Amino acid sequence: MSKRNPRVLVFDSGVGGFSVAACIHRTLPGAELLYVADNAGFPYGDQPEQVVIERCCSLIEACVQETSCDVIVIACNTASTVVLPHLRARTEIPVVGVVPAIKPASQCTVNRKIGVLATPATVKRPYLDELIRDFASDCEVVRLGDPNLVRWAEELVSGQEPKQPLLNDVLLPFQQRGVDTVVLGCTHYPLLLPWFRESLPGVKFWVDSGQAIARRVEYLLQNAGCMPVPEAPEELAGAVVRTACFSGPAPAGIARFLEGMGMPVADVKSHWPDSK
Secondary structure, three states, rough: OOOOOOOEEEOOOOOHHHHHHHHHHOOOOOEEEEEOOOOOOOOOOHOHHHHHHHHHHHHHHHHHHOOOOOOEEOOOHHHHHHHHHHHHHHHHOEEEEOOOHHHHHHHHOOOOEEEEEEEEHHOHHHHHHHHHHHHHOOOOEEEOOOOHHOOOOOOOHHOOOOOHHHHHHHHHHHHHOOEEEEHHHHHOOHHHHHHHHHOOOOOEEOOOOOOOHHHHHHHHHHHHOOOOOOOOOOHHHOOOEEEEEEOOOOOOOHHHHHOOOOOEEEOOOOOOOOOO
């Protein structure tokens, strides 16, 4: 059995993965969180697949060499679709990916009308077609992919809130089609949930993958003998995130943003790993 607290590395192209990290923290409050954001390569939807694979794998490997971890979470839908088999071939550490939560959405919708809110790249990918065919073939599924949503979520870090009328316009097709369940198919989107609820008060269920990922991480840690502990180690002085590394400049206000999420960070690094 491990004598130290379990460590979980969460990777994303930006700050969206913090929504997943928050779910992991709620499930495993004693786990140490490492966060790596490839914001120099953001957004991944505009990058060739081979570039995404190499950037993800090299940054994650650099983090693991610097600080050992027990589970790796790819908290990015775009990266998960292309990186997982390559990363798993390069490490013995368990790797967890994220996919749009079509299955749980199909289990909770009442009127069988589901909205899938994702990035433009995700709504076009064949794997989304497969998820809908496998788990929601009896549902009407409305897809929305807007390039502005991820940017608006990133801007929250600096205190800039999205304009509600613009969000209302983006989400209008869901209202027109009467969906009662919306899948948040990008890890950035839970950060915008208060504005989404304002736009669509008639939606009964908002579904994302964060809690399912947290349960999977908990299972893997227990299976590896890294039993969850109730508190973070004293050396972190109350911080939840041990370190947050950004391949580009760290977003202004990131420490304050994480404090507001209930996940204070001990150390923030910019232009990592070149500047370490």
